Every structure is written in structure tokens, then in C-alpha cells.
Amino acid sequence: MKPSLNRPLNRSLNRSRILPAHIGRVLFGVAAFLLLSAQSCDPIIEDSGFDIWCDGEPCRWEVEQGDVAQAPTWHKRDHGVELLGDPAAISQLQMESHITVDCIRFDLLADIEETASVVLEMDFYDDGEVEFSQIIPTSDWAPLSYVVTPPAKFEMIRFRIRKTGSGRAVLADITAEDTRCTNVAAPRRDMP
Amino acid sequence: MNRLVICTIFMLGAALVAGPGQVDAQEIAHRSTAHAHALVVGSNPGGQGQETLRYAEDDAARVARVLSELGGYEAKRVRLVTRPTPERLLQEIAAVGDALAAAPAEESVFFFYYSGHARANAINLGEHELDLATLRQKILDLPAGLKVIVLDACQSGAFSRVKGAEPAADFSFNSVNRLNATGVAVMASSSASELSQESETLKSSFFTHYLLVALRGAGDSNRDGRVSIDEAYRYAYHATLASTARTQVGSQHVMLETELEGKGEITLTYPARADARLRLPGPVVGEVLVQDWPSNAVIAEIQKAGGTPVDVALPHGAYRVLVRGTDAVEQCDITLPGGRVTRLRLAACTTLFHSAALAKGAPGSGQLTATTAPDRWAEISPGRRWAVELGAGVFVPVYDDYTQRLDDFDFSESWDLPPRAGIGLASQVAPRVEIVGELTTLEQRRYIRSIESGEQEFSWSVLGLAVHARGVLDLTRWFSVYAQVGGGLAAGRTEFVDTDESIDTESHIGFVLGAAAGIRIQPWQRLAFQAQLGYDHAPVIDNLLDDVHASGGVNSVLGVRVGF
Numbered sequence: 001m002k003p004s005l006n007r008p009l010n011r012s013l014n015r016s017r018i019l020p021a022h023i024g025r026v027l028f029g030v031a032a033f034l035l036l037s038a039q040s041c042d043p044i045i046e047d048s049g050f051d052i053w054c055d056g057e058p059c060r061w062e063v064e065q066g067d068v069a070q071a072p073t074w075h076k077r078d079h080g081v082e083l084l085g086d087p088a089a090i091s092q093l094q095m096e097s098h099i100t101v102d103c104i105r106f107d108l109l110a111d112i113e114e115t116a117s118v119v120l121e122m123d124f125y126d127d128g129e130v131e132f133s134q135i136i137p138t139s140d141w142a143p144l145s146y147v148v149t150p151p152a153k154f155e156m157i158r159f160r161i162r163k164t165g166s167g168r169a170v171l172a173d174i175t176a177e178d179t180r181c182t183n184v185a186a187p188r189r190d191m192p
Numbered sequence: 193m194n195r196l197v198i199c200t201i202f203m204l205g206a207a208l209v210a211g212p213g214q215v216d217a218q219e220i221a222h223r224s225t226a227h228a229h230a231l232v233v234g235s236n237p238g239g240q241g242q243e244t245l246r247y248a249e250d251d252a253a254r255v256a257r258v259l260s261e262l263g264g265y266e267a268k269r270v271r272l273v274t275r276p277t278p279e280r281l282l283q284e285i286a287a288v289g290d291a292l293a294a295a296p297a298e299e300s301v302f303f304f305y306y307s308g309h310a311r312a313n314a315i316n317l318g319e320h321e322l323d324l325a326t327l328r329q330k331i332l333d334l335p336a337g338l339k340v341i342v343l344d345a346c347q348s349g350a351f352s353r354v355k356g357a358e359p360a361a362d363f364s365f366n367s368v369n370r371l372n373a374t375g376v377a378v379m380a381s382s383s384a385s386e387l388s389q390e391s392e393t394l395k396s397s398f399f400t401h402y403l404l405v406a407l408r409g410a411g412d413s414n415r416d417g418r419v420s421i422d423e424a425y426r427y428a429y430h431a432t433l434a435s436t437a438r439t440q441v442g443s444q445h446v447m448l449e450t451e452l453e454g455k456g457e458i459t460l461t462y463p464a465r466a467d468a469r470l471r472l473p474g475p476v477v478g479e480v481l482v483q484d485w486p487s488n489a490v491i492a493e494i495q496k497a498g499g500t501p502v503d504v505a506l507p508h509g510a511y512r513v514l515v516r517g518t519d520a521v522e523q524c525d526i527t528l529p530g531g532r533v534t535r536l537r538l539a540a541c542t543t544l545f546h547s548a549a550l551a552k553g554a555p556g557s558g559q560l561t562a563t564t565a566p567d568r569w570a571e572i573s574p575g576r577r578w579a580v581e582l583g584a585g586v587f588v589p590v591y592d593d594y595t596q597r598l599d600d601f602d603f604s605e606s607w608d609l610p611p612r613a614g615i616g617l618a619s620q621v622a623p624r625v626e627i628v629g630e631l632t633t634l635e636q637r638r639y640i641r642s643i644e645s646g647e648q649e650f651s652w653s654v655l656g657l658a659v660h661a662r663g664v665l666d667l668t669r670w671f672s673v674y675a676q677v678g679g680g681l682a683a684g685r686t687e688f689v690d691t692d693e694s695i696d697t698e699s700h701i702g703f704v705l706g707a708a709a710g711i712r713i714q715p716w717q718r719l720a721f722q723a724q725l726g727y728d729h730a731p732v733i734d735n736l737l738d739d740v741h742a743s744g745g746v747n748s749v750l751g752v753r754v755g756f
Contacts, residue, residue: 047643047644048643049601049643051600051643051644051645052644052645072736073601073736073737074597074601074735074736074737074739075600075650075696075735075736076696076736077687077688077690077696078601078648109600109601115379140737141597141600141737143600172601173258173601173602
């Protein structure tokens with residue numbers, strides 16, 4: 001049984017806010033702080049912003065296919081990773097014995113052209129079997145969020161971002177945090 | 193202090209020649225409107241030994257204007273001639289005669305005005321002279337039932353030359369005697385032994401100035417909406433005498449001699465028909481100076497007595513009114529709309545000087561023997577147009593696509609106090625209207641992001657250089673409200689500080705639009721305090737993703753204003 005994609009979240013907020021929105025923002029921030037302080041939200045992915053580079057590659061990521069390059073995002077000094085080639089793939093293996101989470105929330109920030117197809121994959125046991133696969137839609141730096149229900153217990157996850165097609169695909173940020181599966185109705189994956 | 197040009201001003205008044213019987217004001221009014229012609233002549237140049245006059249031609253222009261505005265003369269029938277030769281002047285008189293011939297003599301009016309140099313028996317037209325007898329005869333021969341003849345003629349030169357000298361025989365005095373015809377009325381600015389003066393502050397001769405003030409309504413003592421030649425004379429006599437008595441040259445006594453057997457009142461102007469009128473209410477007491485704005489040209493100076501309102505007929509427009517009472521000098525900037533009477537509200541005026549300041553020799557105080565009343569006004573009026581304004585306050589940050597993008601990329605705002613500061617230069621360009629040039633900090637923001645390798649900081653600041661048009665409404669003598677709108681240039685600078693402390697800066701240029709409203713408390717003459725609430729819109733800063741940030745936003749500023 002595959003882990004279920006419970007709900008895609010659109011983090012795009014109303015971007016025309018001034019004073020009233022600001023007040024609402026503060027109130028929301030306070031509420032969010034109180035809520036999140038009662039939850040665990042430890043980051044699962046390292047260097048989620050592709051900020052650390054070693055010899056032309058993001059240090060914390062493994063280039064499996066194709067090539068990568070730094071690419072400016074909103075500012076010329078803020079870089080994301082551009083997936084070069086068709087196909088191209090980067091991945092990161094998280095091997096932690098204590099990984100016991102309810103759900104995993106992904107927040108993505110990417111710029112993907114229509115002629116490119118980018119897929120986020122999760123291989124929970126790094127056994128080559130992709131338990132979760134989510135196509136990242138074409139976007140122009142619009143934040144996207146997904147909540148995934150993982151297996152009840154696992155020891156490792158390989159996160160992989162795979163790109164096919166000739167179009168441009170730049171990822172600026174991909175964070176994964178454990179979160180509670182509040183209102184998530186889908187069942188967890190059974191133990192193997 | 194005025195530069196006094198000593199001259200002899202002569203006035204020949206009105207000559208009414210008509211058949212026997214009572215001529216009432218309505219008939220005069222009808223006659224003036226129907227067949228009224230005027231020839232108004234001004235000539236500044238003097239002959240040999242005479243200094244060039246400064247305001248004779250301007251006086252003529254003003255007389256022509258008043259005749260058209262208030263005298264019932266059609267503009268096309270008011271001939272304004274400057275610096276004519278004797279031949280040209282006689283031709284003009286003849287041309288008027290031709291025009292008058294088309295109407296019955298008993299229904300026609302002719303008004304003649306001359307301002308310039310003259311000697312005892314002739315007027316000086318530059319280097320040429322026109323014999324008085326010839327001029328008189330030409331005028332008397334005109335086929336007009338009513339002839340109003342005004343001659344404003346200087347005889348002598350500069351003050352230093354006439355000091356201690358005996359003036360020549362008075363032209364107007366001679367004229368009165370020589371125009372010995374039935375129906376002649378002569379109003380002369382001075383007696384045979386007196387000199388008259390021009391005023392640099394008034395930009396006019398004293399007598400013509402006060403005559404015009406009278407004709408604009410200040411002379412309407414019986415408040416019937418008309419100014420008769422008698423009323424104009426009485427007003428001009430007192431005002432001219434009062435002003436010239438303070439000068440070193442000496443007093444002028446206006447003369448009026450008439451021969452109006454069986455005639456009624458001669459109405460010269462109808463202020464009630466004016467385009468706009470300024471009403472000085474009964475409680476206003478003191479010297480009242482009305483200046484055109486922004487030229488500061490003196491339109492009227494009135495010694496206002498208490499109890500009776502006085503209406504001054506003026507073209508619609510903007511004026512500055514100064515009222516010198518016993519305790520203070522009030523300044524009132526006022527706009528007169530057309531077609532109505534506007535009442536002067538002292539409560540809305542600004543107090544320039546209190547009695548204490550006046551007693552200490554502040555501008556406007558002191559002995560009056562060495563200067564003229566208008567000079568005193570002149571020392572008060574200017575110098576209040578400029579002010580420096582300093583302000584500081586806070587603004588409410590604007591959140592938009594740009595800041596949202598920073599949020600998306602995990603930046604968090606650093607909550608420093610968002611200050612706003614500015615310096616401005618304000619100039620009053622019209623009553624209740626100021627132009628303000630202002631340099632202001634529109635925004636200063638800072639965002640921080642933590643990544644594995646350290647902390648990144650992104651900040652920006654925006655300055656605006658804008659010009660605002662500000663309308664000011666004085667509610668009391670010390671309290672005003674204002675509103676302003678404007679725009680200008682804005683410059684922004686962004687700074688990206690990376691984890692390795694390297695800094696990347698970018699500059700941006702754009703525009704700023706702004707509006708604000710505020711209150712002004714002015715407890716002292718030159719110092720005021722302001723509180724202002726405004727909004728600025730400066731879309732200057734952008735990013736690689738074409739998000740544009742509108743700097744500015746709602747702001748609140750407290751400021752101080754220093755006039756100079």
C-alpha cells in the first residue's frame with residue numbers, strides 16, 4: 001500500500017495586504033506559534049534551500065542523473081538548484097533510527113517550465129521502491145505544500161527530485177517536517 | 193522706506209454741463225452706461241529738468257480698469273493712451289468727439305484722465321508741451337452732456353531738487369479758475385502751494401491711489417452702492433492728507449470745486465455692480481490694507497471706523513488683507529469668488545504682531561513722521577512666505593507581493609522601529625495655498641533568514657523628494673488644518689548581506705505619490721507645530737521575479753515649522 005497524499009496545501013496567500021492584513025498576520029503568527037509549539041516540527045531534509053555547495057554541487061545532495069547548477073531566484077545572491085539534462089535527478093538519504101512521525105509536510109518553492117516534468121519521490125527504505133511520488137506542477141515560484149502519511153515506522157527515507165523534459169526547472173527550497181496528521185483520514189501504510 | 197518722487201499732482205474734477213432741472217442718480221447711471229466714453233492718458237517721461245515718473249502710466253491703467261469695472265463704461269469705449277505726443281493726444285480727443293456726436297449730448301458722458309508732468313500753463317508730454325488753454329478748449333468743445341476731467345500732473349523733479357524750493361504755480365488751481373464754465377467741478381489733489389508725492393509701496397501717486405480706493409467702494413459713505421464725486425472727494429481728501437502728513441514732503445489738501453447748478457449727484461462708480469466685493473464688517477476697526485496676491489500690489493488702504501460695514505469692490509481673485517488695530521496686526525489671506533460678497537473673518541486671521549511687540553519697535557511700530565503708512569505695511573507683509581519644516585514619526589509597513597516573496601523564501605522581518613523623518617521647505621504661493629518641497633525617508637526595512645551556514649540579511653531604505661500642494665484653512669488665529677497632495681522622485685537602496693559578510697547593494701529609482709492631512713498650532717508668529725497623518729506610495733524596489741514593493745504606506749509625523 002502506498003502512503004497517501006492527504007492534501008495539497010496552497011500557501012499562496014493574499015499578497016495585497018497592508019494594515020488590517022498586517023494585524024491579522026500578527027494574530028495569525030501568535031496563534032501559529034502557540035499551535036506549533038505544541039507540536040514537533042523538526043526538519044527532515046538538510047540544506048533545504050540548496051545553500052551549501054561543494055565543487056559545483058549542493059553538498060547535502062547527491063546528483064544521480066544529469067547535472068546541476070546554481071541559479072538565481074528572487075535575488076541574484078539567492079540561489080536555487082537548476083536541474084540540467086533530461087533526465088536529471090538529485091536525492092538525499094536521511095537515515096535516522098528515531099524517525100517516527102505521524103505525517104510529513106513538504107513545502108516546495110520552484111520554478112518549472114511547462115516543457116519540464118518534475119517529480120518528488122520518497123523511497124522510505126531506500127530499496128529502490130518509490131512509495132510516494134508527487135508531480136510538482138508547473139509553477140512560477142508559487143509555494144506548494146503537501147502532507148504525506150508515511151509508514152508507521154521506518155528507518156530511512158530517500159528524497160528524490162527527478163526532472164524529465166527539456167524545460168527549465170529550478171528548485172529554491174524543499175523542506176520536510178514531521179507534523180501531526182490532524183484531520184488526515186487516509187490510513188497509514190502497513191508495516192512490511 | 194519709500195523713494196519719494198516729488199511731484200505736483202493736480203486734479204481737475206468734473207464738469208457737468210446739462211440743461212436745467214434735477215438729474216437723479218438713475219438717470220446718470222443710465223447715461224453713463226449708454227453713451228459713456230473715457231480717454232485715459234498716462235505719461236511717465238518728464239521734460240527738461242523733470243524726473244521720469246514711476247507710476248503715472250500705471251495709474252492711468254488702473255483708472256481705466258476701474259472705469260470699465262465699476263464706472264459703467266464699456267471697455268471698448270475706454271481709450272488708454274500712454275506717452276502720447278501733443279498731436280496724438282489732440283487726435284484722440286477728436287476721435288472721442290466723433291464718437292460722442294452719434295448720441296444726444298444730454299445723454300452722453302466724457303471722462304478724461306491725465307497723469308504725468310505739467311507746468312503752470314501746460315502739460316508735459318515728454319519733451320513736448322500741450323498748452324492748457326488748447327486742451328481745455330478741446331475738451332469743453334466735446335458734445336457731451338457730462339464731462340469728467342481728471343488731470344494728474346507732476347510739475348517738479350526729485351525730492352532733493354525741490355527741497356526748499358517753491359513749487360511753481362499750481363496747475364490744478366489755475367485750471368479750476370480757467371475752466372470757468374457752467375457745470376464744471378474740479379477736484380484737485382493739492383493747493384497751489386503744495387507738492388504731491390508718489391509712493392513706491394503704493395506703486396501709485398497718493399491721491400490717485402486713494403481716489404481709486406474710494407471709487408472701489410471705500411468712499412461709499414451712505415452705502416447706497418454708488419460712489420459720488422462728493423464721496424470720492426471726501427475719502428480722498430482725508431486719506432491723502434493723513435498719509436502725506438507723515439512724510440517729509442508735507443501734506444496734500446485735495447480740492448473740489450464744482451459748478452453744478454440744478455444738477456443732482458454725480459455718480460462715478462457703482463461698486464455694488466462689482467464682480468466681487470470684500471466686506472469689512474462693522475467690528476473691524478483700524479487701518480486695513482488690501483493687497484493683490486501674489487504681486488503684493490496695494491489695492492486699497494482704508495481707515496476703517498467701527499460700527500459700519502465697508503464694502504470694497506475688487507476683481508475676483510486672491511488677496512491678502514492686513515488689519516492694524518490697537519492691539520495687533522492681523523493677516524488674512526482671502527479668496528474672493530465672483531458674483532458675491534465675501535465677509536472678512538478676523539477670527540480666521542493670523543496675528544502678526546501684538547501690542548507688546550509694536551511698542552518695542554517691531555516692524556510696523558514707531559514714529560510715522562519719517563515714513564508713510566503703506567511703508568509700515570510693507571515691512572510687515574513680506575517675509576512670511578517661507579518656512580522650514582522638520583518632522584519625525586513612524587509609518588505602518590506595507591506588505592505586498594514583494595514582502596510575501598521574502599516570506600516564501602524563509603526571510604523573517606526584523607522588527608526595528610520603522611522611523612520616518614523629513615525636512616521640507618514651504619512657500620506660500622497664494623492665500624491658503626502652500627507649495628512644500630520635502631525630502632523624506634519613506635521606508636527602512638530589514639529581513640533576516642537563517643540557513644545552515646549562517647544568517648543572511650536583506651534590507652532596504654527608500655528616500656522621497658517630493659513637491660506637495662497644500663491647502664491651509666485657518667480655523668482660529670493659532671489653529672489651522674491642512675491637506676496636501678503631491679509627488680516626486682524616490683530612490684531606494686537594497687542590501688543583501690550573505691553569511692560570509694559579503695554585501696551586495698542595488699539602487700532603484702522611481703516615483704512617489706503622497707497625500708496627507710494635518711493640524712497646525714501656531715502659538716508664535718514664526719514657530720508652529722504640526723501633526724500629520726499621511727499615505728505615500730512609492731513603487732521603487734523590485735526583485736528578479738518582477739515583484740514591486742510600494743514603499744511608504746500610512747505614516748504619522750510630528751513636526752515643527754519655522755517661518756522666515
